[in-house]
Amino acid sequence: MQRTGHCLCGATRYTITSGAKFGIRCYCSDCRRLSGAGSVAQFAFPEEAVTIEGPLKHHFGTANSGNALDFGFCGDCGSPIMKTTTRAKGLIFVYAGSMEDMDGLPPLRPVFEEARPTWDAPHATRAPEP
Ligand SMILES: [Zn+2]
Numbered sequence: 001m002q003r004t005g006h007c008l009c010g011a012t013r014y015t016i017t018s019g020a021k022f023g024i025r026c027y028c029s030d031c032r033r034l035s036g037a038g039s040v041a042q043f044a045f046p047e048e049a050v051t052i053e054g055p056l057k058h059h060f061g062t063a064n065s066g067n068a069l070d071f072g073f074c075g076d077c078g079s080p081i082m083k084t085t086t087r088a089k090g091l092i093f094v095y096a097g098s099m100e101d102m103d104g105l106p107p108l109r110p111v112f113e114e115a116r117p118t119w120d121a122p123h124a125t126r127a128p129e130p
């Protein structure tokens with residue numbers, strides 16, 4: 001099987017040649033800041049199955065746990081593409097929203113849910129019209 005995806009401007013593209021190991025919806029502050037959203041859906045793939053082409057730019061960080069983080073963005077438009085962490089060696093997390101085909105992915109497990117902002121309730125009731 002093969003899965004493809006790309007950033008907002010199209011300069012950064014990737015191909016994934018294996019199924020996802022698992023998926024998470026992460027509510028940590030890093031994910032919030034890199035996305036501007038309350039949480040980020042991402043899927044973990046074996047590192048060797050992911051090929052990224054284009055002007056990928058990296059931001060390196062350290063998690064509260066001490067694990068080293070590598071965030072990959074399109075260097076042209078800034079779209080988040082991938083992340084690796086020394087906590088999950090051999091895996092590459094691909095941000096789900098950049099994928100071309102959304103079929104065949106496992107259900108998401110929430111992580112760092114205690115950090116979820118109140119406005120990002122998973123099944124929020126619709127606010128009344130102003
Ligand atoms: Zn781009």
Ligand SMILES: [Zn+2]
Pocket residue numbers: 026027028029030031032
């Ligand atoms: Zn996160």
